[in-house]
Each structure stands twice: as structure tokens, then as C-alpha cells.
Amino acid sequence: MAMEREVAPLIRNWKVRMIEHGGHRYRLFESAGAALICGGIGSEAARRATEAIIQETNPVRVLSAGFAGALDSSLRVGDVIEPRTVVNAADSVRTEVESGEGILVTSATVASKEQKTSLGKAYGASAVDMEAAAVAQGARARGVEFAALKVISDAVDFDMPPTQAFVARDGSFRAAKFACYVAMRPWMWGTTIALARNSSKATAVLCSALASYLNREARSEPFAAVHTDFAAEAHTRMRRRQ
Numbered sequence: 001m002a003m004e005r006e007v008a009p010l011i012r013n014w015k016v017r018m019i020e021h022g023g024h025r026y027r028l029f030e031s032a033g034a035a036l037i038c039g040g041i042g043s044e045a046a047r048r049a050t051e052a053i054i055q056e057t058n059p060v061r062v063l064s065a066g067f068a069g070a071l072d073s074s075l076r077v078g079d080v081i082e083p084r085t086v087v088n089a090a091d092s093v094r095t096e097v098e099s100g101e102g103i104l105v106t107s108a109t110v111a112s113k114e115q116k117t118s119l120g121k122a123y124g125a126s127a128v129d130m131e132a133a134a135v136a137q138g139a140r141a142r143g144v145e146f147a148a149l150k151v152i153s154d155a156v157d158f159d160m161p162p163t164q165a166f167v168a169r170d171g172s173f174r175a176a177k178f179a180c181y182v183a184m185r186p187w188m189w190g191t192t193i194a195l196a197r198n199s200s201k202a203t204a205v206l207c208s209a210l211a212s213y214l215n216r217e218a219r220s221e222p223f224a225a226v227h228t229d230f231a232a233e234a235h236t237r238m239r240r241r242q
Contacts, residue, residue, distance in 0.1 A: 001038045002046070002131055003068050003173065006199075010207040021052035024170070028056060034214050035059065039131075040171020043090070043108065043135035046131035050138030063127060064135035065210055068104065068127040068150035068200055069111055069160075071120035075127065077198045079152045079204045086148055087123050088133035095136035097147050102126040104148060106133035110167075113159040120156070127152065149213055153202035155196070161191050 001007055004027070014031040027047065029036040032041055036055045040047020068081065075081075082112060083104035086095045105125040107115070119128050132148045139146040153162060166178040182192045 001036060002041045002171070004038045005236045006066050006203055007036070007207055007210065011209055013164050017053060019056050019239070021055060022048055024048055024052070024119045040174060041210070042130050042171050043106065043134035043172025044086075046134040047138050050135045051142075054142050054144055056102055061136060061146060061147060062139040064129075064132040064146070064148045064215070064223050065206065066129065066131065066150060067153035067199070068129040069116060069154045069158075070126070070152045070156045071105070071116050071128055072126040073150050073156050075155070077151070077155060078153055078201050080094070080205060081127055081150050081152070083127070083132075085134045086136045086146075089119065089123070089126065089135070090133075093133065093137065095133065095140060095146060098145075100147070104129060104132055104150060106130060110164040111158050113157060123144075127170075141205070151202045151206040151208060151209060153198050158194070158198075159191070159194060161188055214215065 004011070008011050011029045011031075014029040014036070016027050016029050019026050019028050026039065035053060037049050037053045039045045039052070046064070053059065054062065064086075068077070070076070072080075081102060081104065082097075082100035083102050084097055085101040085103045086097065087093070087103060087105045089105050103123055103125040105119050105123045105128050107119060107130055109127050110130070111128050115142060118127060119125060127150060129150055136146045136148070161182065163173070163178065166174040166181070168174055182188050
């Protein structure tokens with residue numbers, strides 16, 4: 001994951017411990033055979049986090065999960081995708097996944113409405129994110145299985161506010177500075193409120209989708225030893241939150 005708030009309802013009761021890798025400290029969340037790390041926004045942050053979690057947990061599979069922007073007009077906020085192919089727009093390297101459908105393209109920056117159109121045409125992709133390709137390449141370099149699960153947080157015709165300028169070098173998001181920036185620009189309030197509303201919906205769906213994914217894998221090899229019903233737990237937590 002990029003940011004904890006994307007999946008906070010799911011991991012609220014997971015065990016958490018601090019780990020260190022390459023001079024960076026991470027909070028590692030664990031529950032019944034699954035582990036989760038939030039490395040920050042962007043490919044470099046994702047690459048570091050992938051190395052850290054593989055070194056720390058020796059996983060069977062690494063799953064890149066989180067938000068994505070739609071490149072297909074049929075996709076709506078809250079739709080879940082499990083891509084069959086992940087493409088890095090920076091070098092066109094493609095990673096094929098054993099299951100799933102469609103193409104996810106990873107961009108170096110937050111894609112504007114115009115960039116979404118261009119990326120969709122160039123790669124035949126249905127969605128865009130900023131981390132999956134780096135996670136895929138990191139997993140492949142270490143001989144670990146890879147998969148991706150993304151939820152749409154902005155439609156193809158949604159023009160994102162200038163969030164890229166507030167992404168720090170370590171991949172963290174300067175939320176307070178962004179809020180101050182928007183507060184001084186009333187013409188951005190509507191778009192920012194819509195983004196927050198979309199993100200809230202995407203978070204709820206993502207938590208449910210991840211719980212279902214983990215529950216599904218718990219019933220099949222190599223996750224047969226996992227007995228926790230993640231889906232039931234996630235549903236209960238979301239009800240409490242509401």
C-alpha cells in the first residue's frame with residue numbers, strides 16, 4: 001500500500017511493529033499469515049517498501065493494493081480491478097500476472113485528465129496507479145509471486161487537484177500544506193471535496209475487497225494455514241465505523 005488511510009478500517013486491530021530497511025522505518029501490520037506495509041506514494045517509495053517487506057516476512061506473494069484512476073469510461077469510483085498485466089510507463093516493462101483481467105499502467109506522477117486519455121490510448125490500459133510496476137519488478141527480482149488489486153478512486157473525466165506538488169521525497173503526503181493551499185483557492189473547493197468523498201468510498205470498498213481476497217486465498221494453497229475470516233472481520237469493522 002501507499003498510505004495507511006487507504007486501508008485503515010481493515011488493519012485497525014492488526015498487530016503492528018516497527019521495522020527498518022535501507023535507513024527507512026516502517027510500520028508493519030500483521031494478521032493471521034498476512035502482512036501489510038505502507039511505503040508512501042510513487043515508484044521509489046514502493047520499491048523500498050517491497051524490498052523491506054520481502055526481507056522481513058519472506059512472503060509467498062506480494063500484492064500491490066490501493067487506489068487507481070480510471071482510464072476506461074465504463075469504470076466508476078468504487079469499482080475493483082485485478083489486472084492481468086502491469087505496465088511501467090517509464091520504460092514500458094510489462095509484468096504478467098497469473099490471473100486477473102485488463103491492463104494497469106503505472107505513471108510517475110498523478111495523472112491529469114489529459115494524461116489519463118493519453119495513457120489509455122498508449123497502453124490499452126483500463127486504470128493507472130503510481131506504485132504497482134515498482135512492486136512487480138521488486139517481487140520478480142527476488143523470485144516472489146506478484147499480484148495487484150486496485151479500487152478506482154477517480155473516474156476518467158475527473159481532473160485531479162495538484163496533489164503531486166505535495167508528495168515529499170520519501171513518498172509521504174503533506175496533507176496540512178495541501179489543505180492550506182486549497183483553503184486559499186475557493187475555486188478548488190468543489191474538486192477537493194469530491195476527491196475526499198471519492199477517497200472515502202474507495203477506502204470502504206478496498207477494505208472489503210482485500211478482506212475477500214485474503215479470505216479467498218486462505219481457502220487455497222499456499223495459504224491453507226490461515227483460518228481467520230477476513231471478510232467477516234472487515235464487515236464488522238465497517239459497520240462499527242458507520
